[in-house]
Every structure is written in C-alpha cells, then in structure tokens.
Amino acid sequence: MKITIVAGARPNFIKIAPIIRAIEQKQQEGIPLSYRLVHTGQHYDKNLSDTFFEELNIPKPDANLEVKSGSQSVQTANIMVAFEQELLENPTDMVLVVGDVNSTMACALVAKKMNLKVTHVEAGIRSGDMTMPEEINRIVTDSITDYFFTTSPLATENLIRYGAQPDAVHFVGNVMIDTLYQNQHRFQRPLFWEDFALEKGNYIVLTLHRPANVDEEDSLLHLLQGIDALAQGKKIIFPIHPRTKAILGERQLDTQNIVFIEPQGYLNFMYLVAHSFAVITDSGGISEETTVLGIPCFTLRNNTERPETITIGTNHLVGTQVEKLVETYTSFLQNGMKKAGIPELWDGKASERIVDILWQKRN
Structure with a gap:
C-alpha cells in the first residue's frame, strides 16, 4: 500500500x-x-x-x-x-x-x-x-x-x-500533540535567551498573523500598543510573521516591552512557549500546545475551531479588541489560571x- x-x-x-x-x-x-x-x-x-x-x-x-x-x-x-x-x-x-x-x-x-x-x-x-x-x-x-x-x-x-x-x-x-511529546526533551533554548535576560515565567510569547489582526496598519499598531501596555514589566517575545512584518514595513514602534525576533524553528519556539508566563496569539494550533503544556493562552479571535482548548484547556477566547484582552488578562492576574486539563486521546x-x-x- x-x-x-x-x-x-x-x-x-x-x-x-x-x-x-x-x-x-x-x-x-x-x-x-x-x-x-x-x-x-x-x-x-x-x-x-x-x-x-x-x-x-x-x-x-x-x-x-x-x-x-x-x-x-x-x-x-x-x-x-x-x-x-x-x-x-x-x-x-x-x-x-x-x-x-x-x-x-x-x-x-x-x-x-x-x-x-x-x-x-x-x-x-x-x-x-x-x-x-x-x-x-x-x-x-x-x-x-x-x-x-x-x-x-x-x-x-x-x-x-x-x-x-x-x-x-x-x-x-491530535497529531500535533504527538510531535510535542516526541520532541519535548529536545526543546532548545534560543541563542538570544541571555541577551534579553529571559527566565522561566518572566516573559510573554506573542504571535499574530491572521488578516483580521494584521492587515490594517492602524488597528495593528493599536493592538500592539495595547499588548505592550499590559505587560507590566514583562518582556513580550514576538517572532514576527513575514506577513505581519510586511504590514509594519519600516515603521518604528514606540513600545517598551515588545521584543521583535525572526520566526523561530519548532524546537526554539516550543522552548519559549513551554517556559513562558503566558501566550497571546491568534493561532489555533498554539492554543492546543499551550493546553498540553499548561501555559495560559489568550486567543485574539472571535471564534475558534478548537473549543476544547477553552472548555478543557488553558485557552481564553478574547476577540480582536485589545480592550477585551486587557480585561481578561487582568482578571487572570487577579484570580490565577483557571482549572484545566488535557483533552481525551x-x-x-x-x-x-x-x-x-x-x-x-x-x-
């Protein structure tokens, strides 16, 4: 066959x-x-x-x-x-x-x-x-x-x-979780780890690529500025997707906490996720990985095709307005992570x- x-x-x-x-x-x-x-x-x-x-x-x-x-x-x-x-x-x-x-x-x-x-x-x-x-x-x-x-x-x-x-x-x-388990012992600390004084739990990982979040420059800037403000001293590690980078062009952003880096390989990126304080993303797949790793995740979308990451896992669906993200993230800081588990199979x-x-x- x-x-x-x-x-x-x-x-x-x-x-x-x-x-x-x-x-x-x-x-x-x-x-x-x-x-x-x-x-x-x-x-x-x-x-x-x-x-x-x-x-x-x-x-x-x-x-x-x-x-x-x-x-x-x-x-x-x-x-x-x-x-x-x-x-x-x-x-x-x-x-x-x-x-x-x-x-x-x-x-x-x-x-x-x-x-x-x-x-x-x-x-x-x-x-x-x-x-x-x-x-x-x-x-x-x-x-x-x-x-x-x-x-x-x-x-x-x-x-x-x-x-x-x-x-x-x-x-x-979930075959993505197969890959996670098969490679978890191989996750690699990125070379820039010490350059940015990163430690387990002292930074947030950010990913953005969906059109609703990145296609309009002014709304993207508003989103990034809002995310930058909620960090409260934590660095925000942002592997910038080529699509998002093209939208921003050469524009200089007035952000204090966001660190822009190149897209990462799987082993480096998953090391970052596994050791982060939280993840802010518009990716469905990452919300699956954070669920298994036990990392709080805030998804910048109005809907998700992976509802089990919310009902069972660590994911919060916060919409595309940064104000709702700030509200949900602030509640998380005050009340701690919700009770979560790993979906069946x-x-x-x-x-x-x-x-x-x-x-x-x-x-």
Whole structure:
C-alpha cells in the first residue's frame, strides 16, 4: 500500500512528522506500507519550511512543487496543476492531507478527481467563520474525504451531522500533540535567551498573523500598543510573521516591552512557549500546545475551531479588541489560571492509531 503525504505550510510539517514516524515503524515490522512525501512549497521561507524538516527529522521530500506565494486563487490553482502532474508521474493508492491550508484543499480536489482515496487528518473542526480561508478549505476537503481522522468528539459529531458515514470517521487524538511529546526533551533554548535576560515565567510569547489582526496598519499598531501596555514589566517575545512584518514595513514602534525576533524553528519556539508566563496569539494550533503544556493562552479571535482548548484547556477566547484582552488578562492576574486539563486521546499516540486504521482499510 502506497500513500502520498502532502505538506505545504508550517502547521502541516508538525502534523506529518509523527505520521511518517508511525509508517516507518510499520515498515520495520515488515508491513508493506510505503509513502511518498510531497511538499507543495506553499511555505518556502527557510524559517517556515526547511528548518522544520531538519528539526523534526522529516525525510527530504520526494518532490517539491515550489508553488510559493500568490493570491488564494492563484496559489490554489498552481498547487492543483503541479500536484496533478505529480500524481500522473507517481501513481499512489491514497492521498493523505492534514490541516486546513490551501495545499490541503487543492491536493484533495486533485486526488478525488483522479479517483483516488482521500484521507484527511484533523477533519471536522469548524469555526463557523466563513471569512476565514481555512474554514472554506476545511469544508471543501471534508466534503470529498473518504477517511476522516478527528481530534475531538465534537469534530466527529460535526462530520456525522454534515453527512459523513459513521464508519469512515475515526476519533484518534491530535497529531500535533504527538510531535510535542516526541520532541519535548529536545526543546532548545534560543541563542538570544541571555541577551534579553529571559527566565522561566518572566516573559510573554506573542504571535499574530491572521488578516483580521494584521492587515490594517492602524488597528495593528493599536493592538500592539495595547499588548505592550499590559505587560507590566514583562518582556513580550514576538517572532514576527513575514506577513505581519510586511504590514509594519519600516515603521518604528514606540513600545517598551515588545521584543521583535525572526520566526523561530519548532524546537526554539516550543522552548519559549513551554517556559513562558503566558501566550497571546491568534493561532489555533498554539492554543492546543499551550493546553498540553499548561501555559495560559489568550486567543485574539472571535471564534475558534478548537473549543476544547477553552472548555478543557488553558485557552481564553478574547476577540480582536485589545480592550477585551486587557480585561481578561487582568482578571487572570487577579484570580490565577483557571482549572484545566488535557483533552481525551491527546496522549501522543494519534499517529499510531491513524496508520493502524489505514492499514486495516487497505482493501
């Protein structure tokens, strides 16, 4: 059985690493299961792409489609054209996609039109926000998927409600958490740690990249100034996403606590998160990681496709207005962290379950 695995952006690399590891374990057991890894090139900056392959011991891709950037439509179209040729030249039994980026949807569409089975890892999550490109990618991908692997019972319920056959939906846990557990002992202190006098619990980690937060310069500046003011002497370590950096341009910000750094590799970034006082972010994936690490998280969005990080985990959904963030963060300082736990099956074994199920379904 041969599986073509697709990855295109930073979150994908984190998710495919344990799946590849689980397949290779099966190979060592003598099971005739193989894979071909295709990197679409959606993220092509070294700090957003190559570094993750190196740090997570992901094999060099068998193919890199090198589509790079462009509008949503241009990027999706370029991926589809290139991936179709890839499949024509390298036949496979199944295409496995992860997450909700453009590469996920584009490659699922191509595979289905070529009458191949489509497997979607992290299926069924929904934010309900159709202004998010990721939400559209999720819905389209799940509408043509053959095998669904979910991170939560709610995601499973979503799929059944939308018409998926129950025997095609499998609640297996969270592959991002597999990667976290497999690499937690390898987290690396960044080189700038001492330069900024960082210590465990004396700084906040900030990430911003979603259009609602970064696309309009004045509102982005207002947001950053508000975040800077709430720090109360703690440094705010901000690995600035290329998208956000481009919006700010050469503008000099009058902030006292925010430290701008380049995007970090997985091992450095996760060290920062694991040793932080709190995280402020608009990323869904980071709210999953903070939940497992027990780090308070404040998500600058009006909705989330990962509600278990709020109901069970350490996440607070605060909207996009900095005033609400300040209110919630102040309450946290006064009352301490809410009671939190780790969601069901987020135990580091999701990838093993996925590969076991796929092998069982090979016929």
